[in-house]
Amino acid sequence: MxxxxxxRSALLEDxxxxxxxxxxxxxxxxxxxxxxxxxSFPKFPPQETFPELLQAFSxx
Numbered sequence: 001m002x003x004x005x006x007x008r009s010a011l012l013e014d015x016x017x018x019x020x021x022x023x024x025x026x027x028x029x030x031x032x033x034x035x036x037x038x039x040s041f042p043k044f045p046p047q048e049t050f051p052e053l054l055q056a057f058s059x060x
Contacts, residue, residue: 004054021057 009018023029023037024044038056039045045053 021060022053 009015009020012018020035020037022039022041022045023035024041026040027042039053
């Protein structure tokens with residue numbers, strides 16, 4: 001897998017315009033907390049799903 005950098009949208013100047021693509025550790029979130037992410041995982045996504053997720057993200 002190629003190297004990549006994870007950037008938290010809250011660190012960007014105009015962060016409100018960036019909707020999360022993936023949310024992790026949803027098994028620990030509060031029931032009323034929602035992000036609108038397209039993909040949700042109870043923990044981290046399985047390693048074998050990363051190529052598919054990266055492909056889907058790059059097509060946005």
